[in-house]
Amino acid sequence: MSTKSLSEQVNEVLNKECGIVAKRNELIKLGLCEHEVRIMLAGSAKGKTYSGSEFNFAKLTFGVEIECYNVSRIQLIEEAAASGLRVRSEGYNHEDNEHYYKIVSDSSLVGENTNEVVSPILKGKKGLSSLEKITAALACVDAKVNRSCGLHVHIGAEKMSDEHYCRLVRNYQKIENAIDTFMPASRRGNNSRWCRSLQGINFEGCRTKGDIMMAMNDDRYFKVNAVAYSRHKTIEFRQHSGTTEYEKISNWVMFLAKLVEYSYKHECDTCNTIEEIPFLKESEKVYFINRRAALN
Numbered sequence: 001m002s003t004k005s006l007s008e009q010v011n012e013v014l015n016k017e018c019g020i021v022a023k024r025n026e027l028i029k030l031g032l033c034e035h036e037v038r039i040m041l042a043g044s045a046k047g048k049t050y051s052g053s054e055f056n057f058a059k060l061t062f063g064v065e066i067e068c069y070n071v072s073r074i075q076l077i078e079e080a081a082a083s084g085l086r087v088r089s090e091g092y093n094h095e096d097n098e099h100y101y102k103i104v105s106d107s108s109l110v111g112e113n114t115n116e117v118v119s120p121i122l123k124g125k126k127g128l129s130s131l132e133k134i135t136a137a138l139a140c141v142d143a144k145v146n147r148s149c150g151l152h153v154h155i156g157a158e159k160m161s162d163e164h165y166c167r168l169v170r171n172y173q174k175i176e177n178a179i180d181t182f183m184p185a186s187r188r189g190n191n192s193r194w195c196r197s198l199q200g201i202n203f204e205g206c207r208t209k210g211d212i213m214m215a216m217n218d219d220r221y222f223k224v225n226a227v228a229y230s231r232h233k234t235i236e237f238r239q240h241s242g243t244t245e246y247e248k249i250s251n252w253v254m255f256l257a258k259l260v261e262y263s264y265k266h267e268c269d270t271c272n273t274i275e276e277i278p279f280l281k282e283s284e285k286v287y288f289i290n291r292r293a294a295l296n
Contacts, residue, residue: 006030020276021269058124060257061156063096063234064131064249065118067149067242069111071141073103076117079137085130087117087137094231096121101134108194110148121156128250135246147186149242150194153253154234155260162208168235168263169212172224173198175259178271179223182291184241195223195238251287255280 004012013026027037073089080087086100093104098121106116117138122130157165172179176198180188190197206212212226220227225236240252262268262279271277274288 020278021271057254057257060260061121061123062127062253062257063119063121063154064253065116065152065154066134066138066244066249067106067109067114067116067151068138068143068145068244069109069114069149070144071103071113071115071117071138073115075141076103076137076143079140080134083133083137085133085137087134096232108148111144111146128253131249131253132246135244135249138244143244145242145244147184147242150187150192150238151240151243151249151252153237153240153256154228154232155237155256156233157209157229157235158233160235160260164264165209165229165235166203166206166212167267168260169198169206169224169226170203171259171263171266171268172237173201173203174268175271175277176223178274178277179239181274182288182295183239184295187239187241194221196221198223254284255288258284 009030010027010032013023013030016023016026024037028034077087077089080101088100088102090102090104092106093102100120102118103115104118106114109116117134119127119131119134122128160168186192187195189199201215203212203215206215209226209229213230216222216226218227220236221238223237223239225238228234228236237256240248243249258279266278268278269276274280274285274292277285280288
């Protein structure tokens with residue numbers, strides 16, 4: 001039995017470096033009622049949110065694949081050129097580059113003039129600015145999306161340690177239910193064959209990137225694609241629904257970037273709601289809460 005007072009034990013729990021769910025469970029074990037716990041955790045969250053002090057978005061490399069239809073390749077190339085972007089029309093391929101966007105075919109898409117617009121390797125705010133220009137060009141040519149389309153984001157993982165990589169995949173698995181709440185129904189759970197759920201996969205014994213790939217049977221059609229490391233030295237996130245809107249793309253890129261940073265040192269608890277996600281500031285949660293409301 002602890003010799004510390006209840007107040008001391010409560011303060012210890014509130015100051016722990018762990019998720020809100022773990023804190024709630026410990027406070028309940030101390031004999032507090034649900035109402036008291038909610039009040040304490042709400043007060044504790046003020047000023048206690050993960051700060052991301054080590055986060056340096058400027059050093060992060062990323063790439064985006066925008067699946068869409070109703071796109072004239074010639075028109076898109078011309079519109080992008082007006083904004084100073086290079087776009088090339090190519091056959092289906094997996095070649096990376098740092099200089100131009102490419103338009104390639106994708107047999108999984110449904111509609112007229114289906115295409116996948118693949119970004120070059122991007123970095124920091126300059127990369128986001130480039131994405132803003134390509135989405136503006138897509139809007140000008142009246143690009144459209146439907147349920148067959150997805151948005152795929154690659155995050156550079158070549159310098160990511162095995163420990164960091166494994167923790168990142170486990171953390172995504174733990175917050176997947178919360179992410180599902182701000183995705184359309186077609187991208188939740190196992191509703192899409194192209195981005196299946198991580199639930200039920202045992203990552204606990206994984207110590208290397210290769211272990212993660214083996215746990216996923218070297219299959220890339222999960223919400224997190226570990227096989228991308230073999231080909232691109234990236235980790236790919238496939239869950240987001242198709243969109244050509246810059247606001248949606250940039251918010252998702254930043255969400256993933258903060259998840260990557262958080263996973264460098266932190267293992268999170270299972271989160272079922274946006275409010276429980278530990279690496280987002282309250283102001284950042286608002287966007288995803290609004291998305292949840294719009295989709296539900």
